Amino acid sequence: MKRYERHADAIAQLIHSGALRPGDRVPSVREASRTRGISPSTVFEAYYLLEAQGLIHARPRSGYYVSARLPGTAEARPAEPLPSQPAATSTGVAISDLVFEVLGLARDRDLVPLGSAFPGLELFPLERLARCLASGMRKLDPWNIVQSLPPGDERLRQQIALRYGVHGTAVDVEEIIITNGAMEALNLCLEAVTQPGDVVVVESPTFYAALQALERLNLQALEIATHPRDGIDLAALAEALERQPPHQPIKACWLMPSFQNPLGSLMPEGKKRELVALLAHHGVPLIEDDVYGELHFGPQRPPPAKAFDTEGLVMHCSSFSKSLAPGYRVGWVAAGRQATAVQRLKLMTTLSAATPSQQALSEYLAQGGYDRHLRALRRSLEQQQAIALAAVAQHFPRGTRVSRPEGGYFLWVELPPPVNALELHRLALQQGISLAPGQIFSADQRFAHCVRINYGHPAQHRLQAALATVGQLATRLAMGAAEHQASPNCY
Incomplete structure (x- = not known):
């Protein structure tokens, strides 16, 4: 071609x-x-x-x-996935073995990475970042290392505070702590506000790393119904806050209000405001995972829940890993009233984030061009999403439902119930394709007929071919289950 x-x-x-x-x-x-x-x-x-x-x-x-009248007819768009219906009680978490199994099987670099958590490296300004890194290494001295101790490189923290301000969120630079990626920020926040046995609210489905963090700290997960378009059900959350017994209250919420992983849901601004007010009323901290906020397809960045926080209860966590510098492992938290506690935990555990990475990103941001890069990145991801949605509509079995996010790079695909996502994942691996099966996104391994698909790798024809193959495999599984149910009982 x-x-x-x-x-x-x-x-x-x-x-x-x-x-x-x-x-x-x-x-x-x-x-x-x-x-x-x-x-x-x-x-x-x-x-x-x-x-x-x-x-x-x-x-x-x-x-x-x-053209106003297109030749032929386009494929009918699949319906959205249904809102989740999790159990009403909290539960312990034991998900890591399954997560390690799934991720361990998908390490082959030749796989089409539909199950990956990262977009394609070709979307990022890696050469320019490398020059900034090299420049920083030439200027590195022992005092730089001292300056990088928590709360982190001052110039980088000022650049981050400036971006908050540009987008309309007032954040004091003193509450910003640089971390080894957003995952460390999220884990430190969780550790700062909980004790073993405490109950923590998460979305349903939720990012598997959140469940692993709860498992590591011996915390209870309380999953709350979540809509694939506008996020967590606030009425269900309010009921849960009232329902929990006094001896075991909800101690924190770990949520992704903007482009949630895996659903891609985006809470409207008014709903974020209500969320913050609801949690403030109950005195419950919000650990806000906002690593995808910059990847919006609309004209403006959606405000984080942090923008509506007047009590210092929102701990806003993000990083450059998904928007600028994958592999540099530089994240941060604007920790509100927990800033001192988080800073101490950071110092006690991993000491500091890597000094050269902090300096490289500080230099890149100071030079300008980040927003220009983001505009190109968003355009590419939006185009990739359209290609992926068209492929799902064309190739996946009848009855498939799929999310339509307004940002990020994930689709949540709900397949007909006879299809087992783990089985589909294993069959896809045999064809050189990775998937993220739905079972890893819930403490009780529900969502067994759902998969998360990453459309953020720009090799268009490779993406289309892989989705066609996955659709064929899913159709075969659905038909096989139907034939099995229709066959006469031999016993």
């Missing part, structure tokens, strides 16, 4: 998936040339081909637009 045909195919996928709708303007020739790394003449050839197919039309001195 020629380059112009590949670009035309990408635009056609956006149209057929509904990401580009009739009347929408397609990317200009200049924009497409810049973002896709192809020549303007290649873009023109692609658009001429799409015109011939009746998918787009030109408007004089305005550009190209999606």
